[in-house]
Amino acid sequence: MSWLRSARTAAGELVDVELTGGRIAQVTPATGTLAAGEVDLSGQVLMPSFVEPHAHLDKALTASRAPNRTGDLLGAIAAMQDIADTLTHEDIVARAEAAIRTQLALGTTSIRTHVNVGGPMGMRALAALIEVRERWRDLADVQVVALVANPLAGQAGRDLRQALREGADVAGGCPHLDPEPDRAVGICLDAAGEAGVPMDLHTDETLNPRLLTLKTMADLVLRTGFPYQVTASHCVSLAVQDAKTQQQVAEQVAQARIAVVALPQTNLFLQGRDHPVATPRGLTAVRPLREAGATVAAGGDNLRDPFHPVGRGDALEVAALMVTCGHLSPEDALDAVTAAPRQALGLPPVLIAPGCRADLVALPAVDALEALGAASAQRTVWRAGTIVALTTVRTEIAAPAACDADRVRPHPAMSTTMEGAAP
Known part of the structure; x- marks a missing residue:
């Protein structure tokens, strides 16, 4: 038995999912708790593989x-x-x-x-x-x-x-x-x-x-x-x-x-x-x-x-x-x-629902649309309730130069608009 905690479904629900014997045992509203050995899917969308x-x-x-x-x-x-x-x-x-x-x-x-x-x-x-x-x-x-x-x-x-x-x-x-x-x-x-x-x-x-x-x-x-x-x-x-x-x-x-x-x-x-x-x-x-x-x-x-x-x-x-x-x-x-x-292909259906085989994939996104659009390579994949693939991604981006507020000046076109704006 294992739990996947705080997952977002494609339908937008925030849930905890229990896996037992290769299948989904139960799906409950997320409690926000996380015990040792459980998988934290906060900030991730969970869907059928x-x-x-x-x-x-x-x-x-x-x-x-x-x-x-x-x-x-x-x-x-x-x-x-x-x-x-x-x-x-x-x-x-x-x-x-x-x-x-x-x-x-x-x-x-x-x-x-x-x-x-x-x-x-x-x-x-x-x-x-x-x-x-x-x-x-x-x-x-x-x-x-x-x-x-x-x-x-x-x-x-x-x-x-x-x-x-x-x-x-x-x-x-x-x-x-x-x-x-x-x-x-x-x-x-x-x-x-x-x-x-x-x-x-x-x-x-x-x-x-x-x-x-x-x-x-x-x-x-x-x-x-x-x-x-x-x-x-x-x-x-x-x-x-x-x-x-x-x-x-x-x-x-x-x-x-x-x-x-x-x-x-x-x-x-x-x-x-x-x-x-x-x-x-x-x-x-x-x-x-x-x-x-x-x-x-x-x-x-x-x-x-x-x-x-x-x-x-x-x-x-x-x-x-x-x-x-x-x-x-x-x-x-x-x-x-x-x-x-x-x-x-004649395969049994997979839903985020009790009784379904736990063939699942999770990836970071706020909702299913972002999961599809951004398609992060960071993914966790389960087959019959067992993790069979895990990809992590780390990105480091240099910070932009700090702004000197005294040196920032409006664009001329923008200045005209600002001057005509209501006080």
Whole structure:
């Protein structure tokens, strides 16, 4: 048993939180007391830990090794292909673990990572990520998605089934890049159904309005009654459809209970380069999807690799972009990196409430808005009630020179205003 004292919740309440057996036992009004061994969270906001619904840990931290010479999606794919031979098991494990450490320190305790299987990589990266998943099981939840190449009607479809047999948690793929996009969606759905696992597809990662496999996905899920969780990541082309199409597809997505993952960092970087005037945002149709009742989560996608050469691995950076580019309220943006991705990944909800698993993050701020806006690196992270990361920050700033009151003179423009002011 332990107590977290004087924490501010995102709702603005000042509370004490008791943790027992990896869960929140009780939440009471703050008493202002602090006993030995208890954690003082005065001046800090406490919230559910963050969830990364879409990562690429096998590619993470390769930007300097694999420059994207065209800056677009195909350039990024080519850059990774150029270094495929250097991506050994040990290299993938080392970079993936470095990325997890970065994200865990910033409050992310659950990660879904896509991993390339088949083609020149074979099952090498999958084996590395499965090893990482098992090694980090006590510190972070990691789900592995088998991301296969195309065409899915050929060897890629067989690679997908093999990857699921060898330990991948989720069926994945990129149907919009397939010669037969609609058929590719069906192949992925069949493979997932046979294996009894969820499906998470890179969907319509393009501004081409003629590609809309999201609609195909929703139709198939509804028609077949697919019983497992389905996630559509990216869904960029939905944003360039007319309003009626957006609404119709969004309603189908909501009816099919397909979760959509918006990926602002990577999509803003890769998309729109052939639109030098009125460049599209490269983000899915967030508002129509939410208005239709669909689950919309947000993720960081790529961490300093050819698909996105910068980024901190911080869910609050993603949430801030959902405010700026997705026009979400700060409260909804925080939901997009906490509650919504938990739903998308099939994880139990986490609230600052009794009975919930104590997956938490605290950072200095007077309220949730400041926590999001300032995004201090100083954070304490709990997984199942145990502190798994603690970052402290110390800042020293030189004092300005002392003012000599006799030497301070009003600005001339200010002087005129002052002289005309009432005595």
